[in-house]
Amino acid sequence: MPKRIRDKQAPDASDRLRAAGLRPTRQRLELAGLLFGMGDRHLTAEGLHAEARAAGCKVSLATVYNTLHQFTGAGLLRQVMVDASRSHFDTNTGSHQHFYCEDEGRLIDIPGEAVAVSGVPKPPQGMAVDRVDVVIRLRRA
Template identity: 55%
Template sequence: MMPEKTTYATDWLAQAGLRPTRQRLALAELLIGDGQHRHVTAESLFESAMKTGAAVSLATVYNTLRAFCEAGVLNEITVDGSKSYFDTNTHDHPHFYWENDGCLSDAPAEQLEIARLPEAPEGAEIAAVEVVIRLRRKV
């Protein structure tokens, strides 16, 4: 038997050590309430929240997404240095960025091979490696 949607959202916030405020619960429900991973922008999440009648401002969505990232339950993927996507799958994996649609999707991790990384400069360590493969649909 599948748990109720609010259980996913409530458990997700509890595991992250985040207080389950009304706004956080509403946004968590939209992000992971069905147990599926997704990629969202702050604007797309705000739009979804408005459609469900959740009383949240765009600023609250941005602040909540930042809190979720800081708690480690979301990853932020920046494309073009300015557009941020938020991924509920926090495991290391590559992404496809679809230029025509402005969408981000998971790429098959088992097909990616990185043979070697350059050494980090002295006094630095590699914190993460993000792979975003840009795609354009053939016309």
């Protein structure tokens, strides 16, 4: 019984973590709850940390960084590079692209199938395409 209690928010989260070779600790489960419990999200490390603390989770910033990287490595998150000063993490790991509002620092998903990129030349010898990132930068109209 005690074994199940803390998994109540996401019954399968423990298994998802185990499958990724990560122990389902309190911190990881709580962070997973915040990240995956409410649709697609874009968060920075400090943003998630603040949110966790506000929600009463006792987690250190170091653990937030560790967890974000581990989740990214496990394919549960994707790191988005749009801003020189902070890394953003996207809970939507499917193939899709982004709008980025420069002034607000806000990311908005563009559904995967919508955008098509054509005319990409062959990569240089010995290199293969890993992925194609499209960022549509927006300014106040």
